[in-house]
Amino acid sequence: MAGETVRVVHPLPTAEAVRLFAARAAAASPGFALDAANSAAVEVICRRLDGLPLALELAATRVRALGVHELAERLGDRFRVLTGGHHGAPARQQTLRAVIDWSWELLTEPERIVLRRLAAHVDGCTLQAAEAVCAGDGVAREDVLGLLARLVDRSLVVMAETPTGVRYRLLESVAAYATERLHDTKDHEAVQGRHLTYYTELAEQAQPLLHGPGQHRWLRRLDAESANLRAALESAVRRGAARAALRLVRALPWYWLLRGRMGEARRALETALTAEGPAPVSLRAEVRGLRDGFALLAGGPEPLTARAERAYAEAGRTPASHIPPPAPSRHATAPYKFTAYEEISDPVSRARLRWFHAYALAYIGEVATSEELTDQALAAFREHGDDWGVAAAFGQRALHDLFRGDMPALARDSEYSVRLFRELGDGWGELQTSIPRAVLAEINGEYAEVAEILRDGLRIAEELGLSSEVSFRLSGLGRLALLTKDWDRARELHEKARRLAVEQGFAFGEIYAEIGLAMGARRAGDLDAAESYLHRVREWYLRSSSDPANPLILAELGFVAELRGDQAAARDLHLQGLAIARFSSDPRALALALEGLAGAFVLANRPATAARLLGAAAAARETAGAPLPHAERGDVDRITTAATTALGEAAFRAAFTEGTEEPVDELVTCLTTT
Known part of the structure; x- marks a missing residue:
């Protein structure tokens, strides 16, 4: 009629619905009261009944017979449960079914x-x-x-x-x-x-x-x-x-x-x-391949420790000898191999599946096979004009460069990838190249650039709603705070990253944040907290085989042992890290293990050996084009000072120089046999 207006009666908000239900339940079941023990069940009832007043009133009449927890459980059969309204109410209000009927x-x-x-x-x-x-x-x-x-x-x-x-x-x-x-x-x-x-x-x-x-x-x-x-x-x-x-x-x-x-x-x-x-057949093969890729991302087929032990055995050695095995060939056979690529009829889909497997295999540490698949995918992307695929392949190559410590190639490949992704307008692609670029800037001591890269990445991740990427960038900013010795800020950022990862069920993000918490705790002097984090992280890596971080975990545990004065434990942990670093062919991981061993040998009153190890570490970093930046020299400077004090400046320099010229295999063999 003219002059009438429509007034929408919305379902009650949760708080009002809870109050109504509690009041009606107390009337129907004397003694009922809303409390901490039943409030969650009441909220479930109110939410599942959409805050509809009549439905809430019908539900409240069942509290006396069922209680709120059982009532909440039985709402899947709501039309049987919500019957028997108030006496005197119209028939259509006696049951929930009658209301909707x-x-x-x-x-x-x-x-x-x-x-x-x-x-x-x-x-x-x-x-x-x-x-x-x-x-x-x-x-x-x-x-x-x-x-x-x-x-x-x-x-x-x-x-x-x-x-x-x-x-x-x-x-x-x-x-x-x-x-x-x-x-x-x-x-x-x-x-x-x-x-x-x-x-x-x-x-x-x-x-x-x-x-x-x-x-x-x-x-x-x-x-x-x-x-x-x-x-x-x-x-x-x-x-x-x-x-x-x-x-x-x-x-x-x-x-x-x-x-x-x-x-x-x-x-x-x-x-x-x-x-x-x-x-x-083509469709089924592609889906099998995608399933395998996600299975790899959820955890690799064989942890690096097992692969390293296999390499020792193939070399006729035992892990107990602590002699690092030769680095694997670039195209070594990996435990995982997908054999149905050629069943996929579309060449671009086939190439993208190869790239996806390369992405997943790198994540679990199968870098050699990842490189091989990336090369194959890149050739197909170029042949068929898939610009996104080319950008993704160069981004993957940048990650391989990082694992191998090839800094010039890292700079070249990451810049090419990010340029292509920007032309395509792909925010995720920019994010993937930001991590290698940030690492490169950090290695060069360009911390302002690192902060800019990470903050830009954080902004993109937040705009796209990529919670896992947000967690990574927060941890990255936490790492940067560690370099400036802002322990409180580093802990705050890593905790925020960890909480977000937990909320998303993103296990690797949680572990990555806990690595940062461990590093911060050690540098702030809380060795017990650092060790607790590190043992948890190490157990996760052993289960999940995300290999590139293992040498870091062993190094951090080794430094904890050294700072406690436990020379034997420090030596053993750093030798384990050295073996894995040699297996992964990463000169920066190799240098970190050698620096840790130097600290262990200072504790063993062998300062000349420590100086040789420091020289070998410096040579490894120089070979990689990644000398240790000033802000990251805390452990090396501490160990250098101790060795120099024990030897004197001239003797230290002579031993250090000897180490820079000595092959690492010969040096470690000498160390483990004397």
């Missing part, structure tokens, strides 16, 4: 069709999704919007403005009711099929757009549809639609990787591979 009976048939088909969605949908899934057999596509509007007016559908646009969702109780109605109809399978088709096509539409300037928008779009994507996969497997299931998961790995959802990716890919029904 009454609203259902007021709907037209097209409105009922749209309402029950909306229940195929999980956690809401866009208008485009509603039109794709709800139209057909009784409802024209162009009528869906009008029918949705009428359902919104009847408070059966909630319309919400979100950062990704307008979404429509059903309250949980309405969704449960509509799902029952949908399953009672003949078009249930057809609706599920349209839902699967729509979300598979959405994932495939998003896939290439996650590699460029639309990355942020499409990440948020897929975030909003995560529940629907999972439901679509479950539907495909249940229907025996292998091809659809495999298409869906093939389109999502980059989304999962960017969001750090390694476990979800692995589970989804494995689930899709179990789907029955026909599927192209």
Whole structure:
């Protein structure tokens, strides 16, 4: 009527819903009171009943018989549980089903069709999704919007403005009711099929757009549809639609990787591979390869310690001899090998899978195989004009350069990669090249540049919502604070990074932050805290085989032992680190182990040997083009001072010079046999 206005009655906010429920429960069950023991269960009840006052009142009448914890558990069967309203209330208010039945009976048939088909969605949908899934057999596509509007007016559908646009969702109780109605109809399978088709096509539409300037928008779009994507996969497997299931998961790995959802990716890919029904050989091979890549990221097939011991055995030595094995060849055979690349028909998809395996293998320390696959992928990217692939391959090469201590190549490859990624507008790509560039700047003592690179990376990661990358950058800034001896700031940044990683279930980010906490604790003089962190980190590395950091952990434990005066433990730990450093061919890790050994030999009253080791370490750093910056010389200066005091300046310089000229294998052999 003229002059009337529409007043929307929203579900109660959680706090108000809790107060209403508590009051009604106390009336129905004398002695009930909201307290710390039951407040969480009450909040679950209020949330699952969407804050609907009548539903809360019905639930409150069941507290006397069930208690709040059991009631919360039984809401999956809410229509059986929420019965028996207040005496004297109308029949339509006596049970939750009667409440919704009454609203259902007021709907037209097209409105009922749209309402029950909306229940195929999980956690809401866009208008485009509603039109794709709800139209057909009784409802024209162009009528869906009008029918949705009428359902919104009847408070059966909630319309919400979100950062990704307008979404429509059903309250949980309405969704449960509509799902029952949908399953009672003949078009249930057809609706599920349209839902699967729509979300598979959405994932495939998003896939290439996650590699460029639309990355942020499409990440948020897929975030909003995560529940629907999972439901679509479950539907495909249940229907025996292998091809659809495999298409869906093939389109999502980059989304999962960017969001750090390694476990979800692995589970989804494995689930899709179990789907029955026909599927192209090429598609199935690609999904197997993607599954293997995420499995590698979740933990390698063999820890470095085992590989190092195998190398000792092949060299006719034993680990106890502490003689470092020869460095592995650049194209050494790794325990993991994927044999189905050639089954993948599309050459770009084949090359990208090789790159992905290279990325994963580098993460677990299989650097030689990672380099080989990167070279193969790069050749294919260039042949087929895949600019993103070329940028990614050069970014991967920069990481290899870092592992090998090849600083000139690191500078060259990382700069080329970041330039290509910037031209493509790919924020993630810029982030990947920022870490090698920051390390290079740190090695050169250019700490202002390090800070600028890390802060730029932090800004990009926060803008894109990449929590795992945010955690890494916070830890990087924490490392920088260590170099300026700002122990409190370093601890604050590393703790923040650790908490964020824990929240995301990002184990490597948590460990990376704890390494920083350990380094800070040792430098601040808290050896017990440092050792506690380091033992936890070392255990994680032994399980997960993320090899490049192992020499650092052993070195830090060795320095802790040395500072406590435990010469034997310090010597043993640094010799272990030296063996792994020689195996990984990283001259900076080699130098760190030699510097640690020097400290152990000072404790053993062998200052001349310590001076030789310091000379060998300096030569290794010079060879890598990475002399130790002033801010990182704390341990070396302490050990140098002790050795010089014991020997005198002239004798120290003579022994130091001898060490710079002596082959490391001969030096260590001499040390371990005398």
